[in-house]
Amino acid sequence: MALGPRCGAIRACRRVLERAFSLRKAHSIKDMENTLQLVRNIIPPLSSTKHKGQDGRIGVVGGCQEYTGAPYFAAISALKVGADLSHVFCASAAAPVIKAYSPELIVHPVLDSPNAVHEVEKWLPRLHALVVGPGLGRDDALLRNVQGILEVSKARDIPVVIDADGLWLVAQQPALIHGYRKAVLTPNHVEFSRLYDAVVSQWTPWRVDASPVRPEEGEGRAPCFCPACPCGHTCKGPMDSDDSHGSVLRLSQALGNVTVVQKGERDILSNGQQVLVCSQEGSSRRCGGQGDLLSGSLGVLVHWALLAGPQKTNGSSPLLVAAFGACSLTRQCNHQAFQKHGRSTTTSDMIAEVGAAFSKLFET
């Protein structure tokens, strides 16, 4: 007898929760569709009056003796999405291998040369965006050259997507990218934690449970988000794994509102003001190289978004819209490839789906 009303209450509770969940799901599907529409707005029309190069000349900075697949995946993805020319600036040992994968890529074996920065800089006037990091490795000499390449790219206002070992470099030297509004960072789970530790968690001087030391304010310091802290200044703590939206927002803010894309089961994107979530259906197949497809695609979409400007993105940040487009596309490629190949899906299978996935998402 006593169980009856309790069961009823539990059922009512469950109904409320289910309704709330389905409303939330419906809401997020609507948000996703609205953002996809903004991506459609930035895509340049194909036209017989355009000449080669106008729809995008993208450079990928990466590729070393160990990793030749990653820069290839990024550079070929840029072409498949719609760029006209795709360059790879890599270490000399990687160049013949990458060239042999594809006659469509322009490959410069310059990254380990003493003039690497100059060799890349001379191409910058002809490039619309750089993707820095896929397959770069962590050799100190290469990373020093890439530091120089980032500096000259910033000076020329070139948009940069930073991924993989490029993020390793940023974690060592956040000032390299701090406040650069044309940068997008695309960390996976491990890369995100590394960046968060380096940029957000490192300043923990103001805590209510310790003797408070108010830090000097200055460049690179994010605002306080600690609910218990009265300071209203800088206050950092370890990453809260239950608050991924807040973590991505905080990292972006700590980097001076650089756009951050945290890849994962759902991709979480922020420019320090807005947070977007991309949960486009993918699959459970996690073969290596999918992040490279994402960063290469993003190189093109960033260029298109900046060209289109905020009027086409309805006031939303063009870089966020571009990033949302690249995440949706990568996940859709993964979904389509998995339908055909199941467990044997590889990144090459996903790249073969770029055209169809692009049409399905953006040319409806």
Ligand SMILES: NC(=O)C1=CN([C@@H]2O[C@H](COP(=O)(O)OP(=O)(O)OC[C@H]3O[C@@H](n4cnc5c(N)ncnc54)[C@H](OP(=O)(O)O)[C@@H]3O)[C@@H](O)[C@H]2O)[C@@H](O)CC1
């Ligand atoms: N074909 C090629 O040429 C490719 C080359 N690539 C290039 O390789 C370089 C290194 O890049 P990377 O991503 O392998 O990073 P790295 O810091 O060594 O971490 C690896 C370790 O982190 C972990 N881990 C990863 N994800 C995780 C998760 N979600 N959640 C939890 N843990 C996770 C996992 O560790 P484990 O499971 O062993 O503990 C994994 O072994 C870079 O240049 C990149 O571009 C790739 O692009 C792929 C295709």
Ligand SMILES: Nc1ncnc2c1ncn2[C@@H]1O[C@H](COP(=O)(O)OP(=O)(O)OP(=O)(O)O)[C@@H](O)[C@H]1O
């Ligand atoms: N658990 C997941 N479920 C669905 N999609 C995921 C999951 N984890 C990652 N992805 C998707 O896979 C793509 C690549 O993300 P991932 O975290 O594998 O990058 P990565 O580790 O940098 O890849 P790479 O092997 O190229 O270095 C992104 O589009 C992301 O949305």
Ligand SMILES: [Mg+2]
């Ligand atoms: Mg990666």
